[in-house]
Amino acid sequence: NAGVMQNPRHLVRRRGQEARLRCSPMKGHSHVYWYRQLPEEGLKFMVYLQKENIIDESGMPKERFSAEFPKEGPSILRIQQVVRGDSAAYFCASSPQNSGTGAYNEQFFGPGTRLTVL
Amino acid sequence: LAKTTQPISMDSYEGQEVNITCSHNNIATNDYITWYQQFPSQGPRFIIQGYKTKVTNEVASLFIPADRKSSTLSLPRVSLSDTAVYYCLVVGREAKLIFGTGTRLQVFP
Numbered sequence: 429n430a431g432v433m434q435n436p437r438h439l440v441r442r443r444g445q446e447a448r449l450r451c452s453p454m455k456g457h458s459h460v461y462w463y464r465q466l467p468e469e470g471l472k473f474m475v476y477l478q479k480e481n482i483i484d485e486s487g488m489p490k491e492r493f494s495a496e497f498p499k500e501g502p503s504i505l506r507i508q509q510v511v512r513g514d515s516a517a518y519f520c521a522s523s524p525q526n527s528g529t530g531a532y533n534e535q536f537f538g539p540g541t542r543l544t545v546l
Numbered sequence: 547l548a549k550t551t552q553p554i555s556m557d558s559y560e561g562q563e564v565n566i567t568c569s570h571n572n573i574a575t576n577d578y579i580t581w582y583q584q585f586p587s588q589g590p591r592f593i594i595q596g597y598k599t600k601v602t603n604e605v606a607s608l609f610i611p612a613d614r615k616s617s618t619l620s621l622p623r624v625s626l627s628d629t630a631v632y633y634c635l636v637v638g639r640e641a642k643l644i645f646g647t648g649t650r651l652q653v654f655p
Contacts, residue, residue, distance in 0.1 A: 432589075461642065470633060470645035471590065484642060519589045523641075535643060537589025 430455070432522050432538035433502075440544045447507040447514070449541045453522030460503040461521045461535060462495060471519060477503060510545045517542050550634045555650040564621040566649050568634030571615050577638040579610060579617045584631045584648070593632075594619070621651075629653045 433452040441447050453460050458479055463471040476484040477497035488495065492510075497503040507514055521535035551569040558564045570579065578597055582590040594601055596608040596617070607620040621628060631648040 459641065463643075463645075468647075470647050471643070473642040473644065476641050484640070487642070521589070521643075534592045534595075537591065540587070540589055542587075 432520055432536050434518075434520050434538035434541050436541060437539060438542050438544070440546065441510050442546050443511055444509050447510050447543055447545075449505040449507075449518050449520075449543070450502045451505070451520030451522075451538060452502040453520075454536055457522035457524050457536070459523045459525060459533075460497050461523075462503075462505050463519045463521065465517045465519060465540075467516075474505070507543075510543075512545045515543055515545045550636055550646050552632075552634050552646065552649045554647065555652070557652050557654065558624050559654050560625055561623050564624050564628075564651060564653075566619045566621075566632055566634070566651070567616060568619070569616050570634070570636045573614050573636050574638055577636045579608065579614075580635045580637050580643075581606070581608065581619050582633045582635065582643075582645075584633065590633065590645075595637075624651075624653050626653050626655060 432454055435450050439447055460477045462474040464474055465471045473487040475488050475495045479497055480499050492508045494506045517540045519537050519540045521537045523533040523535045525533060578595055580595040581593040583593050584590040594603055594606050594608045596610050598610050601608045609618045629652055631650050633645050633648040635643055
């Protein structure tokens with residue numbers, strides 16, 4: 429059973445360009461989460477999606493950032509008109525379900541995409 | 547979500563037991579205590595989760611006192627490959643994980 433896949437692993441963009449980050453969850457997982465990590469910091473939650481639905485986007489910047497998880501295909505995190513401050517590692521995680529009872533479903537993380545904005 | 551406090555860094559030598567303590571004074575009744583490990587240039591990896599008392603798996607033990615306001619991750623006989631950042635998280639009904647800055651463990655030969 430393959431783990432969470434992310435591509436590309438490294439992405440270089442110039443200011444003003446668009447960045448598209450892809451995440452394929454583990455087989456059987458219907459919940460996807462995106463996190464951003466700046467150097468020497470912990471991960472910061474961005475968005476939580478289920479198939480075709482955004483459940484929680486409280487960590488997403490209001491502008492330029494969007495995410496989707498279509499019925500078919502990977503989840504996409506899209507950053508428009510990138511700026512130098514967007515340079516970071518972006519991690520995707522997946523889980524089979526969220527029980528909603530307080531019992532925690534482990535999140536499985538991918539290797540990340542390291543975005544560098546020149 | 548409860549805020550956690552843990553040491554910024556710790557040093558150890560191979561073969562020693564390492565205990566990392568985490569404070570979570572505002573933990574709620576439904577919250578679980580969860581620890582993740584992150585190696586450089588990799589995504590975090592789940593280590594262990596507990597609600598109260600003691601939990602043990604093949605990697606670590608987690609000790610949680612009765613008041614649940616703190617917890618201790620215990621790594622027995624660490625090796626160089628245990629050098630990593632360890633995050634203590636309190637997880638409740640919300641799906642998202644709130645990471646602090648973690649504890650950077652350095653294991654020396």
